[in-house]
Every structure is written in structure tokens, then in C-alpha cells.
Amino acid sequence: MTERLFYSNPYLREIDATVESVEVEGSKIRLLLDRTLFYPEGGGQPSDRGMIEGDGFRIRVERVYGKDEIWHEGKKLEGRLPEPGESVRLLLNWEWRYENMKNHTGQHILSAVFKELYNAGTTGFQIFESYNKIEVDYPGELDWDTILEVERRANEVVWKGLPVRVNVYEELPADLRHKLRKELSDKVKPPIRVVSIPGVDITPCGGTHVGNTREIGIIKVLNFYRKSRKLWRIEFVCGNRALKRLNEILEDYWSALDGMPNKNPPLVERVRELRGEIEGLEGEIDHLRRELWHWKGCALIDKAEEMGDYNVVALVEKWDMKDAQAFAINFVKENPGAMLLLAGEGYVIFARNEEVDVSMRELLKEVIKELGGKGGGTDNLARGKVEAEPEDVIEVAKDALRRAMGI
Ligand SMILES: [Zn+2]
Structure with a gap:
């Protein structure tokens, strides 16, 4: 059983641990440790990245998985193979993890607002490199007005700077059970971790979260579309990843506008103008083509x-x-x-x-x-x-x- 230090302190970036097992498969190396601060993939949150260093070796951790036994898989960058019983230093890729914590906590808030306003539950969640997605059982048609209202409320929660608390229970108290946003699955075995934001959300969750909602920075919905008859997919992004994504979209916007004959914003009007011009040109081409056919026909009929x-x-x-x-x-x-x-x-x-x-x-x-x-x-x-x-x-x-x- 690997001790999971990312639960007791999700802000821990470096610790020592002892190697319990080593497996080698081609260029891959896998380590089992007595304790870890690397979060294993699960619950929509990707696994942590980082380094494991020892006396005479360095391993880049690319994937972490497992429940009771947590395995660290990666590539040996230099040196010899580690051996069971020896001490190693674990260095977390903090930027990657901290952004995951922000995006994960942002998802709790977004899902809680959907639940509060529309009784729409969240059935799926996944964090990717540049955005996240949730599936929401929103009844009827979603539109941007509704999305922006949810987003506005969610950001209000972010900017209030509310604490995000984690309580661990061997058995869930009955009065708490009915307050949960999401029913507790029978698959979840104790200890049960309940993540709560006062007045906003109480939900069982096994991921890592920020300690205060203000750390999330911003929650920005990027896109939404119907995924199935019952479910809508919402794509959103939080924290520094939001700034990065919005900058990419802005760069796309400005370079598109820069490619227009008339460079004055808004882009949508310039696109409309161009589309009108293209339609006009197509009409002209059609007219000229018919003219050409006529004269070619005259020349042919002569011969x-x-x-x-x-x-x-x-x-x-x-x-x-x-x-x-x-x-x-x-x-x-x-x-x-x-x-x-x-x-x-x-x-x-x-x-x-x-x-x-x-x-x-x-x-x-x-x-x-x-x-x-x-x-x-x-x-x-x-x-x-x-x-x-x-x-x-x-x-x-x-x-x-x-x-x-x-x-
Ligand atoms: Zn969570």
C-alpha cells in the first residue's frame, strides 16, 4: 500500500521515498514506492508528471497509476537502475499539477451551478492539456445566454475566495449523504473523501483541489454542443490554461482579421463582406462562362x-x-x-x-x-x-x- 501524500498535502512538491519494486520493460521503467506525492490518473484528472532522482540515476515520470499500489512509469534519463530499499527524491512537475488542481476545482463549481440552477447533473469529466470537458444532463436546448449565466455565477464563486475543504470519513454521516451533489457510488470504498465549498458544493471526490477558490483565477466556457439525446458537452478551461487558450484564440482572430482586405474589426462583418463579394464574383463567372459558351458555340456551328x-x-x-x-x-x-x-x-x-x-x-x-x-x-x-x-x-x-x- 503506497502512502498517498497528495491527499494530506496537495501543495507538497518534493519528498523522499523508498523504492519497493522495480520493473523494466524495453525503454520503460516502473517504480513502486512506499509513499508518493504523484497523483495517479483517475476521476477525470490525469496523472502527475515529474522526476525521481537517486544516487546515480534520474527518471522522468510520465504516467502514474494504481490504487493501493501506486506505480510510477517513465524513462531513465541517466545513470543506473534504482534498487529496492534505496532512497529516492520525488520532484513534482508543479505547474502541471497546480493547473490540474485549479481546473479540477473549477469543474466542481461549474457542475454545482448547473445543478443549482437547472438541476442538471454532471455525468462525465475529463481534464486535457489545454481544456476540460464535462457532460451535463441539461433538459432541453442549451444556448449561449444560459451558458454565460452559469459561467458568470461560477466566476462569482471563484472571486469570493471561498475555502475548499476536504473531510475524510470511514462511514458517511447520514445527514451529509443527502447533501451531496452526486450520489456516492457503491464502488467507492472507505475512507471517503468529501470535498466541500461552503454554500456551493459538497461532493465526494478522489482528486486534488486548490485550498481557496480564488486560486482558480477564472472559469471560461469555450464551447458546448449536444453529445447525445440527453447529454450536453461543455468545454471549459480555468487558471493559467484559460489565459493561454484565450491568447491562442485572440491570435487566431487578429491574424484572420489581418488577412482581410479591410482590417477594421469586427471580423464577423469582414467575413460577411467577403462572402458577399464571393457570391458576386461567382455570379460574374457564371455570366462570363455562358458568354464564352455562346461564342464557342457560334464558332463550332459554323464548321x-x-x-x-x-x-x-x-x-x-x-x-x-x-x-x-x-x-x-x-x-x-x-x-x-x-x-x-x-x-x-x-x-x-x-x-x-x-x-x-x-x-x-x-x-x-x-x-x-x-x-x-x-x-x-x-x-x-x-x-x-x-x-x-x-x-x-x-x-x-x-x-x-x-x-x-x-x-
Ligand atoms: Zn474533485
Whole structure:
């Protein structure tokens, strides 16, 4: 059983301990100690980081886990392997732990306000490097007004500078049990740690917390969204991590604004302006494209081959199929009695003006019969993939047309 000093004093940053067991697996080393100040992962709070030093070795602690026996896993930075029975010095990465304490305590307050205002319980909690998340069973639709009201109340608690107390019970007193924000799970075995902030929150918890709410600094909600039918996910951040995250968002904001033609805030108006400009340009491009199609069509129809009463235009193009089809539809619409045999890279499109009495689908079938390939369509428009050079496809299609028209 490893003595857990992070409970008796969560502000302890350095202690000595005795090695009980050493395990080595590849480049990983694992130490079991008689006591520790490293918090093992659990309850949404990540494990502590830091160093374990001894006479002739240094180990960087990357993961800490376990309940009764707490194991410290990491990499040996220098020196020999430690041996059971020898004394080591434990050095906590205090910045990492202290921010975890602030963010963890901030979560208690945020969850308590959700419970108080909306009777919305918290079902999940996780601390990450740059933010935290909780799952809240808020009934109905959440909106920013509601979120900001919860955030405002939570920060009031932070700035009041209330004490955060931890009491440990072998058996939970009956009058305390019904005051808990969260029902005590049967899985929790004594001693039971109850964390309370006077007038705000009483909850059983096995994490590490700050001693006064003022240390949290600020609670900032970053985002929220529906996670399932019943649950909403709230992303938030506290302490120095809040400042860091808000600075990242600000940097993103200013550099985005700096990239705008008009650099005057607010960004949202500049984005709206740009979107309007893009819509205008898209309209202009569309207009110009139709203009181009018209003139290209005029040039093509001039060189059309007469077949019976109809004009047949052959065209080899590098357009993608979507553009080619749009052109084909426009061309046959503008030119009465015209047919277009268009061959591109990997596709053919046959299109006819509605006055023409030859089926494009049948024409494509004939071509495929001769050259191989696949495709289909309607009497007016057929498209497919034919296994031949574009020029050959067009020649075969013209022959098939002549046959169909009895020429
Ligand atoms: Zn807690």
C-alpha cells in the first residue's frame, strides 16, 4: 500500500521515498514506492508528471497509476537502475499539477451551478492539456445566454475566495449523504473523501483541489454542443490554461482579421463582406462562362458537318465531364437541329437539340458495341466511357449516325 501524500498535502512538491519494486520493460521503467506525492490518473484528472532522482540515476515520470499500489512509469534519463530499499527524491512537475488542481476545482463549481440552477447533473469529466470537458444532463436546448449565466455565477464563486475543504470519513454521516451533489457510488470504498465549498458544493471526490477558490483565477466556457439525446458537452478551461487558450484564440482572430482586405474589426462583418463579394464574383463567372459558351458555340456551328437536315458538331476537349456536359446542354439548346459529339479524357457525351429525331442513347449503344465501354442516358443526352482514342470515337459515332439516318 503506497502512502498517498497528495491527499494530506496537495501543495507538497518534493519528498523522499523508498523504492519497493522495480520493473523494466524495453525503454520503460516502473517504480513502486512506499509513499508518493504523484497523483495517479483517475476521476477525470490525469496523472502527475515529474522526476525521481537517486544516487546515480534520474527518471522522468510520465504516467502514474494504481490504487493501493501506486506505480510510477517513465524513462531513465541517466545513470543506473534504482534498487529496492534505496532512497529516492520525488520532484513534482508543479505547474502541471497546480493547473490540474485549479481546473479540477473549477469543474466542481461549474457542475454545482448547473445543478443549482437547472438541476442538471454532471455525468462525465475529463481534464486535457489545454481544456476540460464535462457532460451535463441539461433538459432541453442549451444556448449561449444560459451558458454565460452559469459561467458568470461560477466566476462569482471563484472571486469570493471561498475555502475548499476536504473531510475524510470511514462511514458517511447520514445527514451529509443527502447533501451531496452526486450520489456516492457503491464502488467507492472507505475512507471517503468529501470535498466541500461552503454554500456551493459538497461532493465526494478522489482528486486534488486548490485550498481557496480564488486560486482558480477564472472559469471560461469555450464551447458546448449536444453529445447525445440527453447529454450536453461543455468545454471549459480555468487558471493559467484559460489565459493561454484565450491568447491562442485572440491570435487566431487578429491574424484572420489581418488577412482581410479591410482590417477594421469586427471580423464577423469582414467575413460577411467577403462572402458577399464571393457570391458576386461567382455570379460574374457564371455570366462570363455562358458568354464564352455562346461564342464557342457560334464558332463550332459554323464548321458543323451537315447530315441530312441536321448539323453535326464534333469536339475533342480537355474539360472535366461536369463542365463538358453543361456546355453540351447549353450548345444544343441554342442551336436548333444540332447534334454534339463531344469526346474528352475518359468520357464521351452525345447531345441533341430537341428538333433532332435521332436517339443519343441508341447512338452511344452502337458506338459501345463497336469499340467497347459502358454508359447510358436519354434520347436527348447520353454519356459514357469508351475504350478508344477520342478521334476514333467520333469517327465511329459519325458512321453510326449516317447508318441511323439512312445516308
Ligand atoms: Zn474533485
